[in-house]
Amino acid sequence: MSINSALNAGVSGLIANSAALATISDNIANSNTVGYKTVDTEFGDIVTNSNLYGDYDAGGVLASTRQLVTAQGNLQQTASNTDLAISGQGMFVTTSVPDPSVTDSRNFTRAGSFTLNNTGYLENASGQYLQGWPVNADGTVTTDPTSLTSLQTINVGDVGGTATPTTTLSMNANLDASQTVNAAVTAGIYSPSSTSTSMAAYDADNATGTKPDFTISVPVSDSQGGQRTLQLNLLKSSTANTWDAELVASPASDVQDGSGLTDGQVATGTVTFNSDGSINMASSTLFQSGAFTTPAGSTTPTLNIGASTTPPAAGQVSWGTSLGVGAQTMAFNVDTAPGGLSQYASASVTQSVETNGTQFGNLTSVDIDDQGFVTAVYDNGVSRKIAQVAVATFQNEDGLKSVSGDNYQVSASSGTYNLKSAGSGGAGTISPSTLESSTVDLSQQFSGLIVTQEAYSASTKILTTADQMLQSLISIKQ
Numbered sequence: 001m002s003i004n005s006a007l008n009a010g011v012s013g014l015i016a017n018s019a020a021l022a023t024i025s026d027n028i029a030n031s032n033t034v035g036y037k038t039v040d041t042e043f044g045d046i047v048t049n050s051n052l053y054g055d056y057d058a059g060g061v062l063a064s065t066r067q068l069v070t071a072q073g074n075l076q077q078t079a080s081n082t083d084l085a086i087s088g089q090g091m092f093v094t095t096s097v098p099d100p101s102v103t104d105s106r107n108f109t110r111a112g113s114f115t116l117n118n119t120g121y122l123e124n125a126s127g128q129y130l131q132g133w134p135v136n137a138d139g140t141v142t143t144d145p146t147s148l149t150s151l152q153t154i155n156v157g158d159v160g161g162t163a164t165p166t167t168t169l170s171m172n173a174n175l176d177a178s179q180t181v182n183a184a185v186t187a188g189i190y191s192p193s194s195t196s197t198s199m200a201a202y203d204a205d206n207a208t209g210t211k212p213d214f215t216i217s218v219p220v221s222d223s224q225g226g227q228r229t230l231q232l233n234l235l236k237s238s239t240a241n242t243w244d245a246e247l248v249a250s251p252a253s254d255v256q257d258g259s260g261l262t263d264g265q266v267a268t269g270t271v272t273f274n275s276d277g278s279i280n281m282a283s284s285t286l287f288q289s290g291a292f293t294t295p296a297g298s299t300t301p302t303l304n305i306g307a308s309t310t311p312p313a314a315g316q317v318s319w320g321t322s323l324g325v326g327a328q329t330m331a332f333n334v335d336t337a338p339g340g341l342s343q344y345a346s347a348s349v350t351q352s353v354e355t356n357g358t359q360f361g362n363l364t365s366v367d368i369d370d371q372g373f374v375t376a377v378y379d380n381g382v383s384r385k386i387a388q389v390a391v392a393t394f395q396n397e398d399g400l401k402s403v404s405g406d407n408y409q410v411s412a413s414s415g416t417y418n419l420k421s422a423g424s425g426g427a428g429t430i431s432p433s434t435l436e437s438s439t440v441d442l443s444q445q446f447s448g449l450i451v452t453q454e455a456y457s458a459s460t461k462i463l464t465t466a467d468q469m470l471q472s473l474i475s476i477k478q
Helices: 002-029 442-477
Strands: 039-045 061-067 075-077 084-087 091-095 107-109 129-134 168-176 214-221 227-236 242-249 265-272 302-305 330-335 341-344 349-355 363-368 373-378 383-394 401-403 407-409 417-421 429-432 434-436
Touching: 002 039, 002 061, 002 442, 084 091, 168 214, 168 227, 214 349, 265 302, 363 429
Parallel strands: 084 434, 168 330, 168 341
Antiparallel strands: 039 061, 075 434, 084 429, 091 107, 091 129, 091 383, 107 407, 129 383, 168 349, 214 227, 227 242, 242 265, 302 330, 363 373, 373 383, 383 417, 401 407
C-alpha cells in the first residue's frame, strides 16, 4: 500500500511540476507582451487519512495557479498618442465587437496599445475596442458606475470633419467723415429703396449702377463648412453722419433673395453715426430690418440667414440651393458697437474683421489626457472632445477570470466592477503615450525553470525507486 502511495505521489509530482513548467513557459514567452501579468504556480500537499502511529500513505502534491493582476508593470513612454497605461488600480473596459449589444460580453484589460483602425475605432493589438462615456453637446459627461451599457465604443471617425458655422462677427473699421457725396446721390439717381439702382448692381466694366464708397468683406462659414463671403457696401449719404448701406452675398447667387431684395442683397438700410464719430445703432436701420433682429435687452443685432430648404420670407434671404445644399439656418451676432464702426476725418480703412466658424476639417491627430478625455484634432484648427475612457475597479482584481488576449472577465472571486473616471474614487490615472510592460522577471523565471526541472527529475526518481522495490517484492515470490 505504501509503495502504491509513493508511486501516486511521484506521479502527482510529475503533474504538478509539468503545470509549473507550463506557467513558466507562458511567462517567458510573454515577457514582452504589453500589460501581461505574471502567473505563479503554487504547490499544496495532499493529506491522506494516515494514522498518527501507524502506516503513512503519501498523498502527493497538487499544483494551482495564481495570476498577479494587481502587480504594476513598469510604464514606458512611446511615440503614439493613443498608447495608454493605467498608473494605479483599474482596468480598461473593452469589447470584441465595435457595436456591442446588451448580451455581448465586456472584457477588462491593462493592454493599452490602442490604435485608430480604418473605421475610426480605438482598437488594441488583441482586437479589443476601447469603451468610454460619450461627451455631451455641452461638454459634460454622464457617468454611471454600475452600468456597462452606459459606455460606448469610442469612435473618432463618427465626428466627421467637424465643420462649425459662424456664430459671431466683429467688425472694426473707420469711414472717412470727409468723404464727398457721390454725384448720383446728389442728383437723386441713387436711392437705397430702389433695387434697380442698388450698389449691388454696380458693374465696373459697363459703368452701370452706383459704386460704393467703401466695402468691408466678411468671410463666414455655413453649417456644412462651406466658405462664403458677405460684403458690407457703404455709400456716403447727403444726410449728415449717414451712410446708405447694403449687406450682400458675393457672389450674389449664394443667396435666394427675399421680398424687396435683389442681386444678392441680405439687408439694406443706413448706418448712422453720432457727432463724436461713434456709431448710433438705434438710428442705423440696416441692423433693424430685413435679416437682422436685435434680441430684447441687447444692443448687438443678430443676422439670420435661412437654410436652403426653407423658402425666404418677406425681407429675408436663404442660402442658394446650388451652393451648400443642406446648409442649416445661420444666426450670428454682429458686433459693431463702440470701437467697431466709427466715422472720423481720416481715410476709410478696415482694421479687422473677425469671425468664428470653420470649414470642413480632416482628422490630424487624437489626444488623450490623464483624465481619459479623448480629443479629436482637425486641420482646420478645431479640436473636439469625443469621449472619456472609463476605468473599472474590483474588490479583488487577482480573482478575475483570465481569457485570451490579456483580457479578464468578472468572476465570483473578483466581485463586481465599479466604473470610475480616471483618478477618482481610488481608480488610477491614465498615462497617455505610455504602455505598461509585462510584470515578468526573467531572472526569476529562469531560476524557477531550473528548480522545476530538478523537482521533475526527482519525481521521476521516486517512480524508478518504487518500481525497483516492486520488482524486488515480485522476485521474492519467484
